[in-house]
Amino acid sequence: MPITETPPSTLTQIMQFESMTMKELLVMWQKFNPTPPPVRARSYIERRLAYALQVNALTAEDKKIVAKNTQRIREISQTYAPNKSKNKQGTYIPVPGTILKRLYNDVEYEVIVLSDGQFEFQKRLYKSLSKIAKEITGTHWSGPTFFGLRKPNTPSKKKK
Numbered sequence: 001m002p003i004t005e006t007p008p009s010t011l012t013q014i015m016q017f018e019s020m021t022m023k024e025l026l027v028m029w030q031k032f033n034p035t036p037p038p039v040r041a042r043s044y045i046e047r048r049l050a051y052a053l054q055v056n057a058l059t060a061e062d063k064k065i066v067a068k069n070t071q072r073i074r075e076i077s078q079t080y081a082p083n084k085s086k087n088k089q090g091t092y093i094p095v096p097g098t099i100l101k102r103l104y105n106d107v108e109y110e111v112i113v114l115s116d117g118q119f120e121f122q123k124r125l126y127k128s129l130s131k132i133a134k135e136i137t138g139t140h141w142s143g144p145t146f147f148g149l150r151k152p153n154t155p156s157k158k159k160k
Helices: 010-019 022-032 042-061 063-079 129-137
Strands: 099-104 107-113 119-121 124-126
Touching: 010 042, 022 042, 042 063, 099 129, 107 129, 119 129, 124 129
Parallel strands: none
Antiparallel strands: 099 107, 107 119, 119 124
């Protein structure tokens, strides 16, 4: 059975930069970058190579994490692009993970905005903020208005 040599750790590779020539660093640079470095300063190249080695080590360690984070970033950027920050009624749509807080009758209530368009309130899922506002107050409320996502309607001025 042949003996296989394990590759040096990321830290070991980074520590070896000190003993490498500039030419060796540039050869290593080519493994990670198709173009030459924009600056030929040794410290710049070493920092960028150290970063690249760490990224490679982490992505090789668990590709599922990278795929999951890429999917989350894609969802957030597609769903909450700047041109979609308000719906037709002028209500601000918060980013998933946002915690909406409201003080009502000296009790602070928290609602978490979820990525699937639902809201979590007291460990239960709701499809609308209005249902949560009704549960809190006992009466019908516009959920977005109750949580400050839309300005309340102001009474129109009477014409004389």
